[in-house]
Structures are given as structure tokens and as C-alpha cells.
């Protein structure tokens with residue numbers, strides 16, 4: 001078997017972080033804001049590392065950078081909310097990305113019965129209790145047990161992320177596909 005000269009698939013080669021980020025950017029995802037904090041510490045961070053893991057028990061995971069300001073908030077409250085963003089929430093996605101993230105107080109939200117913040121205009125949300133935290137290089141992998149959910153805006157189109165840019169679906173989602 002021959003390898004095309006333009007592919008760099010040497011398993012022993014050290015991988016450049018920027019190249020890894022660029023190639024991973026070709027995997028299209030939805031966009032979430034993870035919220036946590038039951039009091040004045042309530043905060044949010046834009047995340048696309050969300051994955052659904054298991055139906056029974058109901059488990060999902062997210063990956064957060066070890067320096068994320070949201071990590072201690074999640075560890076202290078013991079839970080987090082995954083908010084799936086709509087196409088119209090691109091400004092919200094950028095507001096909660098980067099070092100100077102938006103204050104949650106400036107974004108419409110309400111609280112779950114456990115006191116965790118939910119973005120009121122999101123496509124849907126999953127409220128999670130942290131089941132396990134794993135080390136994953138420079139990120140923490142948070143496995144969350146889903147304890148509550150809702151999808152009040154599921155007639156909206158989702159916000160997508162692909163090759164470093166926010167995108168939207170090329171065609172409307174058919175009503176019968178829901």
C-alpha cells in the first residue's frame with residue numbers, strides 16, 4: 001500500500017497543535033454554551049466538544065480547557081447545563097467565547113429547580129450532574145448524568161461551526177424530520 005505524498009500520516013510524528021485544530025475544524029458541529037453556578041458565580045462558556053454518550057443511564061460529555069474559568073464553578077456546584085444554540089444566537093456564541101466572556105446577567109436566562117442557569121432562547125438544554133471528571137491532556141473530560149431537559153425552541157434552525165466559522169443549515173429542516 002502506498003501513501004499519497006500530500007498526507008502526513010506518520011504515527012510517530014509530533015503533531016502541531018495549530019494543524020490539529022485546523023483539521024478538527026473540518027468536523028462540523030453544533031454550538032453550545034455551557035452554563036453553571038447557582039449564585040453570583042453563574043457563568044457560561046462556548047463549547048463544541050459536546051457528545052451524547054449513553055441513553056441508559058443518560059450520560060453526555062463535554063471537554064473544558066484546564067484553565068477554563070468555568071471549571072471551578074462546575075466543580076463547586078456539581079453540575080452544568082448544555083444549551084444548544086439556534087442560528088439566531090451567533091452573537092451569544094461569540095460573546096461567551098474568548099478570554100473576556102459575556103456576563104450571564106446580560107443574557108436572558110432562568111434557573112432550573114437545582115438553581116443552575118439555562119439560556120432562555122436556546123434550541124434546547126440538558127441539565128447535568130457531574131458523574132465523573134477525567135484528565136484529557138490539557139482538557140478535563142466531564143461526564144454528566146442528565147437530570148433534566150427541555151427543547152422549547154426546537155422549531156428553530158441550529159447554529160453550526162465549521163472550519164473556524166459559524167454557519168447555518170443550507171436548507172430548512174423539514175417539519176416531518178422532527
Ligand SMILES: Cc1cc2nc3c(=O)[nH]c(=O)nc-3n(C[C@H](O)[C@H](O)[C@H](O)COP(=O)(O)O)c2cc1C
Pocket residue numbers: 031044045046047048049050063064065067068069070093096097098099101161
Ligand atoms: C465554536 C467554539 C467552540 C469551542 N469549544 C470549546 C470546547 O469544547 N472546550 C473549551 O474548553 N473551549 C472551547 N472554546 C473556547 C472557549 O469558548 C473559550 O476559551 C472560553 O470562553 C474562555 O473562557 P473561560 O475561561 O470562561 O472558559 C470554543 C470556542 C468556540 C468559538
